[in-house]
Amino acid sequence: MSEIPVASAPDELLALAVRVAREAAATARRMRAAAIGDVETKSTDTDVVTAADKAVERQVVEALLAERPGDGVLGEEYGDSAEVAPGAVRWILDPIDGTVNYLYGLPQYAVSLAAERDGEVVAGVVVNAATGDEWTATRGGGAWRAGRRLSGSVRTTLDQSLVGTGFGYDARRRAHQGAVLAGLITRVRDIRRFGAAALDLCMVAEGQLDAYFEKGLNVWDHAAGGLIATEAGLTVAGLAGAPAGRTMLVAAPPAIFPALHDALVELDAAGGP
Numbered sequence: 001m002s003e004i005p006v007a008s009a010p011d012e013l014l015a016l017a018v019r020v021a022r023e024a025a026a027t028a029r030r031m032r033a034a035a036i037g038d039v040e041t042k043s044t045d046t047d048v049v050t051a052a053d054k055a056v057e058r059q060v061v062e063a064l065l066a067e068r069p070g071d072g073v074l075g076e077e078y079g080d081s082a083e084v085a086p087g088a089v090r091w092i093l094d095p096i097d098g099t100v101n102y103l104y105g106l107p108q109y110a111v112s113l114a115a116e117r118d119g120e121v122v123a124g125v126v127v128n129a130a131t132g133d134e135w136t137a138t139r140g141g142g143a144w145r146a147g148r149r150l151s152g153s154v155r156t157t158l159d160q161s162l163v164g165t166g167f168g169y170d171a172r173r174r175a176h177q178g179a180v181l182a183g184l185i186t187r188v189r190d191i192r193r194f195g196a197a198a199l200d201l202c203m204v205a206e207g208q209l210d211a212y213f214e215k216g217l218n219v220w221d222h223a224a225g226g227l228i229a230t231e232a233g234l235t236v237a238g239l240a241g242a243p244a245g246r247t248m249l250v251a252a253p254p255a256i257f258p259a260l261h262d263a264l265v266e267l268d269a270a271g272g273p
Contacts, residue, residue: 098196124224176272201225211252
């Protein structure tokens with residue numbers, strides 16, 4: 001019987017996460033042609049899941065538990081694999097973030113994998129499965145892409161900021177989010193919606209977006225990307241002192257965050273369905 005491993009340092013967890021995520025991304029790319037013919041829906045008719053989402057999740061869970069059988073895994077498609085003891089590692093996985101992009105062949109879909117210990121994400125990787133681009137971070141060790149440390153945008157005013165966002169699947173929530181967007185768009189440089197929260201957070205970390213906000217994200221959507229954005233020096237939080245989570249996640253440089261935060265509060269971005 002395999003010995004249950006002791007908790008590893010963040011850099012060791014990251015090394016495993018990177019290897020497993022790269023292999024998962026390769027599977028997602030390889031399966032795409034067949035997987036898009038096997039599509040189901042989840043919360044609504046527009047919330048899709050493919051055979052590849054499920055296959056990639058099974059592959060990652062098996063790979064992680066083969067090396068670290070004492071860990072737990074929380075995945076988008078199959079939920080928690082096991083309870084974990086205090087101090088043990090729980091992996092948080094989105095097997096294909098951006099499934100609609102995957103379905104349509106748009107090059108923005110990613111494997112997102114994070115290691116959490118005692119409720120704190122300590123390592124994370126996001127791999128754009130379409131392009132091979134890769135972002136990593138460890139708690140206190142910075143955020144990185146291709147050997148370059150990331151530091152976010154140098155923008156200092158909201159009116160000159162390119163802001164990313166996303167929308168929920170429920171029509172009533174989309175209506176509310178559309179109203180928020182209508183109120184915000186005159187206060188910023190422009191809005192972008194790429195359809196993969198993990199990649200949005202990495203783009204903010206890299207400065208390709210100046211800021212990002214979204215309501216309704218699950219923990220697997222932002223666990224790795226949120227750490228990458230935080231380690232790039234961004235403020236990642238909810239509204240009115242709340243932590244980032246399903247009600248709202250905002251990621252922005254400290255110079256922009258207060259103005260974006262106040263605009264979103266004024267527009268009731270965390271409200272609605």
